[in-house]
Amino acid sequence: MIMKKRLSLIALMTGLTGALMHPPLGAQTSMDTHSEPAIFSDQDLGVADQLRTQGLQGNGGFDVVEELTTLIGPRLAGSPADAKAVEWAKNYLENAGFDRVWLEPATFPTWHRNMEKATITAPIEREMVTLALGFSPATPAGGVEAEVVMLDDYEALEAVDASEVEGKIIFVRNRMERARDGSGYGPAVRARSLGARIAAEKGAVAYVIRSIGTSTNRFAHTGSQRFDVGVRSLPAVAISNPDADQLERVMGLGEPVSMHIEVDAEFIEAYTSHNVIAEITGSKYPEQVVAIGAHLDSWDVGTGALDDGAGIGIVTEAGRLINALDQRPDRSIHIIFFAAEEIGLWGGRAWAEKNKDNFHNIQVGAESDFGAGPIYEMTAHVSDEAKPVIRAIHQQLEPLGIAFGGWGGWGGPDFRPAGAYGLATIDLRQDGGNYFDYHHTENDTLDKIDPANMVQNATAYAVLAWLAAQSPVSFGSGPENMRQ
Ligand SMILES: [Zn+2]
Known part of the structure; x- marks a missing residue:
């Protein structure tokens, strides 16, 4: 099974030839005799295929974490470097050509x-x-x-x-x-x-x-x-x-x-920093949002490369891949750089508060905040109605070596406060076997990141965000999905 996955990944990495010879993975054809109704259109699956191919040819957002760690370095929430990082992030996302970039305040001790x-x-x-x-x-x-x-x-x-x-x-x-x-x-x-x-x-x-x-x-x-x-x-x-x-x-x-x-x-009693948000505006349901995120702050030692510069690179690259498509997704996609995660999830709390009456419009939240190891498993917390859609999305992640890990998870630390408002979440779980060798130390620096793993991560987030935005059903965020 592992061999087969590896071979599929190699096939994808060798370029388009293989992809053009076969219908997109999971596409329903007239030859299927026992098929259930297709969840995604052939066109949407074709785009997922294209994102996989282009993602694997990209750099996974390594350039982003390289620039962040080189120009800003450690960026403890509330420090002068925090303000510099927010300014850097806003400029970076604007220059990347997203439809809209804005700041939302978060205040914390x-x-x-x-x-x-x-x-x-x-x-x-x-x-x-x-x-x-x-x-x-x-x-x-x-x-x-x-x-x-x-x-x-x-x-x-x-x-x-x-x-x-x-x-x-x-x-x-x-x-x-x-x-x-x-x-x-x-x-x-x-x-x-x-x-x-x-x-x-x-x-x-x-x-x-x-x-x-x-x-x-x-x-x-x-x-x-x-x-x-x-x-x-x-x-x-x-x-x-x-x-x-x-x-x-x-x-x-x-x-x-x-x-x-x-x-x-x-x-410091109260400091106001900002979540930095970039949007790819949805063409059909712009008010509905697929949120992928990472946290911009870090500890004050090392350069915050694994925690969480890698996540910032991964979700930025996922957004860039989708933004470069000829078409817009049905729903909007938000790339969120959360503020002040390390000292108390303050950006995540501010985002949850800001959206507290709007969670029926948040399709899903998924955060990358576990270093730069490869993703091995996907889990989801969604309504029963959405579960077949999650299975169909997982089929498109399987060629990247990602198994289905069942129902559950919180979507990452910065989406945890939103769980109390019923946010549907997906976790793309990374191998963290050596993450805690570097976590919160002077040794969390850029050289610990293997760019090849970032490529797999960013590609997976791109496919996930795209298909979540094209889903025929809501993932079920809202009061009926609340949890403590
Ligand atoms: Zn972190």
Whole structure:
């Protein structure tokens, strides 16, 4: 089966010859004896075929992520680079010739890193490679020094008695497991997103975690913590995996271990950035929208190439491929660059709020935000009526090596807030086996992207967006599709 898929992909990549010799995949012909009524017209399937061919001959949007990471680089939401990125994006999409480009505001609290330092001070001295976690408060000037209490994971932190950690530095050592679908992230990341506030409640003075990431390199992985005004937290840092190994070994010596932690960082109460949206205007139902997206912001380390410059390139290229067709899609297609995903899905929340009375007109949402690995599977959350259409779309993605993964998914982080308003979603799930080696580190740079994988991704998004826009039925977004 895999062999057959590979061969089909090679056939597509060798050019048009094969495609011209056969009717488009999935097209119904008069020779079919047991066929159900065709879902898509031969013409729409022919365009899907053309998009596959042209997509595979393109660069997958690599030029886009190359320009973004070279000219802008890291672009933490609310930083001066965020504003530059928004301006760059607007110009880029306008120059790409989309029918309409505009900005929609998103306002959020944010945070700025000045410095961080984590050192074992006893029984040996060793400086650790570290990054403060998003929304970490500063330590008092000069830092804090205290004995370290090591805990296995988030559950152990919840369970520990305050008397054991009062006045201490808590170190949570849980290790993220590697998995193609990224499923090791969820269980591990609670220690990052919620740990420091629990440590604060129990009277600790600082909070240290093993990086939430799979790398064995000496890079710390930063990331956001849940932030609520008025909830007390602690200075919080992640140390690199090899440094966490070292700290565990030192703890294993059986002597009291002390660390010194220093963080300098600032809160910014309210900053307004923007979602940047480009439209290919639909010819029949311009008010109905197929939304494909990625997030424009990144962490303040590395250059945000995999997270999520790659996604920005992928959806831009998908849009360019459709925009270059001789015809317009029936429904409009929106290419959305979301603001401020990393620090709390603020662009996605703003988009959901803005559309809250309009979701019956949003055909579907699909976001690319899992690096630049190949897509191996498609899942969908749609109405029952739309399920045969999803199957028919999947047939057109199968030659790209994409399996059908069943019903479910949320369409990506920035479409998650829209789930509460009933957005229908499609997930094109990428192989993320090595995504968390680089995620939120200084090492998330352009060289980690294989352009060939971006080509497969962008081609899949183009075929998906085109057919979703031509679907004979609504995918069922709206109040009856709400979920929490
Ligand atoms: Zn991301």
